[in-house]
Amino acid sequence: MNAPLHREIPGGLDAVAALAHTTAKWDGDIVKQLTDYVAIPAKSPGFDKDWAEHGYIETVMRNAAAWVEAQKVEGLTLEVVRLPGRTPVLFFEIAATKPASSQTVLMYGHLDKQPEFTGWRNDLGPWTPKYEDGKLYGRGSADDGYAVYASIAAVQALKAQNVPHPRIVGLVETCEESGSYDLLPYVDALRGRLGDVSLVICLDSGAGNYDQLWLTTSLRGMASGTLKVEILTEGIHSGDASGLVPSSFRIMRQVLDRLEDSKTGRLLPASFHCEVPADRIAQGKATAAILGDEVYKRFPWAHYDCGGSTTFALPTTTDPLDALLNRTWKPTLSVTGAEGFPSLQDAGNVLRPYTAFKLSLRLPPLVDAAQAVQELKALLEDNAPYQAKVTFESNGGATGWNAPSTAPWFERALDAASQAHFGAPCGYIGQGGTIPLMSMLSTGFPKAQMMVCGVLGPKSNAHGPNEFLHVPYAKKLTAAVAEVIAQLP
Numbered sequence: 326m327n328a329p330l331h332r333e334i335p336g337g338l339d340a341v342a343a344l345a346h347t348t349a350k351w352d353g354d355i356v357k358q359l360t361d362y363v364a365i366p367a368k369s370p371g372f373d374k375d376w377a378e379h380g381y382i383e384t385v386m387r388n389a390a391a392w393v394e395a396q397k398v399e400g401l402t403l404e405v406v407r408l409p410g411r412t413p414v415l416f417f418e419i420a421a422t423k424p425a426s427s428q429t430v431l432m433y434g435h436l437d438k439q440p441e442f443t444g445w446r447n448d449l450g451p452w453t454p455k456y457e458d459g460k461l462y463g464r465g466s467a468d469d470g471y472a473v474y475a476s477i478a479a480v481q482a483l484k485a486q487n488v489p490h491p492r493i494v495g496l497v498e499t500c501e502e503s504g505s506y507d508l509l510p511y512v513d514a515l516r517g518r519l520g521d522v523s524l525v526i527c528l529d530s531g532a533g534n535y536d537q538l539w540l541t542t543s544l545r546g547m548a549s550g551t552l553k554v555e556i557l558t559e560g561i562h563s564g565d566a567s568g569l570v571p572s573s574f575r576i577m578r579q580v581l582d583r584l585e586d587s588k589t590g591r592l593l594p595a596s597f598h599c600e601v602p603a604d605r606i607a608q609g610k611a612t613a614a615i616l617g618d619e620v621y622k623r624f625p626w627a628h629y630d631c632g633g634s635t636t637f638a639l640p641t642t643t644d645p646l647d648a649l650l651n652r653t654w655k656p657t658l659s660v661t662g663a664e665g666f667p668s669l670q671d672a673g674n675v676l677r678p679y680t681a682f683k684l685s686l687r688l689p690p691l692v693d694a695a696q697a698v699q700e701l702k703a704l705l706e707d708n709a710p711y712q713a714k715v716t717f718e719s720n721g722g723a724t725g726w727n728a729p730s731t732a733p734w735f736e737r738a739l740d741a742a743s744q745a746h747f748g749a750p751c752g753y754i755g756q757g758g759t760i761p762l763m764s765m766l767s768t769g770f771p772k773a774q775m776m777v778c779g780v781l782g783p784k785s786n787a788h789g790p791n792e793f794l795h796v797p798y799a800k801k802l803t804a805a806v807a808e809v810i811a812q813l814p
Contacts, residue, residue, distance in 0.1 A: 337489075338811040340804070343482045345539075347803040350478040351796060355471070358392055359794065362470045363454035363463030368439035370412055371503030371720070374634070382499045385436045386413050389473050389497065390599035393417060396477055399484060403495075408514065411507040412437070414564060415473065415497040416515060419480060423489035429520035430493045430810055431773075433527045434472025435501035438465035444790035451792075459797050466794035467780050468787035472528035473497045475799060479806040488811045494519060497761075504723050505761035512765060522770040524735075524813055526806055527763065530779035533616050533754045535798045538805050541777035542608060543653055543755040544763055546688035546725030548698045552705055553664075554580065557678035566676045570746035571711050573665070573680040579710050581682075581768060584701070585597040585658045590641060592656040592686075596700060599691040601654045606646075608753040613645035614751060620648040623783040653755030656692070659685045684717075687757060691795070694722030720789065723761040728775050735774045738812040742805035776809055778802065 365388075367381040376382050390405050393415075400420035407413050415436075440513055441451040441464065449455055451464035477496055495517070500507040511521075530541040554573045561570065585592055592598065596809045613620065621640040625631050628637045642648050651657075662683035666672075709715040736751075743751040763777060780799050786792050 333698035338483070338486055338808050340808065342486060343807050344746060344801065344804040346485050347478050347807070348483045348503065348800045350481065351800050351803070353721065355474045356456060356506070356796060358388075358455065358474055358573065359461055359466055360454045360463075362388065362467050363461070364452055366452050367436060367438050367443075367465070367499070368440055370507075372440040375553075376412070382412055382437060385470070386415060386499060389436060390415055393473065393477055396481065398477060398480060403614070406511060406515065408507075408510055411510065412499040414499070414508075414511045414515075415495065416518070417495040418518070418712040419490075419493040421492040422484075422556060423491050426489075426491040427521055428523040428813060429521045430491055430521035430524045430526060430813065431519060431766070431770075432472075432476040432493060432495045433497070433525065434469050434476065434495075435498045436465075436470055437499040437502050437786045439468070439502050440468075442789055446791055450793055456796075460793040460795055462791060462793045464792055467785050467792060469501075469529040469779065471780065471794055471799060475528055475803045475806070476526070478803050479810065482804060482807040483811060490810055490812055491523070492520060493810070496762075501762075504549075504721055504759075506721060508762055509765060512762075512769070516769070522766070522773045523769070524788040524810070525763075525766050525773050525775045525777075526809075527760060527777040528773070528779055528802070528806075529760055530777045531754070531756050531758070531781035531785075532779060532798065533612060533752050533782070534619070535782045535795055537747045537752050538739060538753045538802070539689050539754050539778055540728075540731075540739055541603060541756050541779075542753050543690045543726045544726045544760055544777070545653060545690060545757050546692060546694045546697075546723050546764075547700055547759045548685060548688060548694055548719070548722040549688040550698075550701075550717055550719035551578065551664075551681055551683050552577070552717050553679060554709075554714070555679040555716075556711065557676070560675040560678050563674045563676045570676055571713070573677060573713070576713050577680045577682065580705055580715060581658075583704055590657065592658060594700060594704065597656040597688060597692060597697060600655075601650060601689075605654065605727075605755065606650070609646050609649045609755070612752060612754050613649055616649075617645055619783065620645045622732055625784075629810055632745070636783060649755065652757040654689050657757075659686045659687070661685045687759075688690040688722075688725055690725035690727040690755075692725065694724040698722040723759050724764045725759065726763040726767060728773070728777070729767065729773075732774055734812065734814050735776075735809075738809045739776070740810040741812070745808065746801040746805055776806070 367385040454463040532539040652764035664681040738749040
């Protein structure tokens, strides 16, 4: 990677000194903190209904709070905020050092994690951290346990050079991977303490590559839940019943055909689609030119030998622009779990009584999730084939997000920070994931600029096996955050 340029960026921050400071902090402390964090199975409450009794979320919250306090950042106060029956939130506040500044920077992250998943490399595991070739492997390392540590390190880089900064607050939740259903009550409870937010820094997103700073311009929404088809009260010998009793799996296929064209993957309800804004298409073209076929080649495609050559499974499209838009602005259905099936080893000749699928429906940024959930439930449940019992139990929904127009100062700051540390301009990219907080904050603070970025670059594989944090990139991202804060007018 390119070395940072030794110059001051407008705002008074020396780029080389800032990176040296953040690098020392990561090497001397943060990597160790995150190694300990990875080892704790702090699964989000949606995947661990006994989270309170297990105490893992409490442990990672206490560890993060204790570390922040131990940094002795001048002007910093913190509190672990607890509402009855809800996961805790870490709230910190750092007094402004910039004279006459009434603005506030809000820094966001989360500490809860996705479940284990299968397919980890033999020497790796979700709760067995390993640091190898600049990558910290383990669940939650990149998504996004590092955020609170990087946020404080960025502030420390500012203070090390005595660069004035506005008031800074931090909000670190523990329910994000479950859809942030606990977060809105905390935002309401803390609204008076958040202040006049001019800049939001969210370190829970992705990067197109590890060669430049990337700003996330949009996030998809999500509607999820469990679709269950019941045709019998118990399993029956398939030789006796098949042909007369319809298969619950076949009924499931019919029901899903109402939602999705299985040949193309296109979602059929028109209301689940939206028009892609012209500026996002223009940015997509620029990003497609940067990334090329890496947009789709970065995924671990299945492959096999065919006549002496290797044949790889294919994506839905090999056009880089279409690929970017498909994963950020098109609705897509995924089946992420199943129930009612015995293992292959235990599967006898039995017609199963029911089939249940866990559905994850990604929605375009401009589609209202609550409305989509209602339509989805009616579409799947009404007029069931063979009068089977078909139920859709929703896990709720989260509306996506389209970033506000980029202010001139913000665009200059992002580009200057990216050039300083990577020798390349800032890239702009939509992300296919969901961060419910962003829609909430855009509604509550419509004039705020949104620095949504992160370390989830190629092959980092959040939610899947072999998740890793690209530490060299994280160091530069931390310094870049400090420089953008320094340039807030």
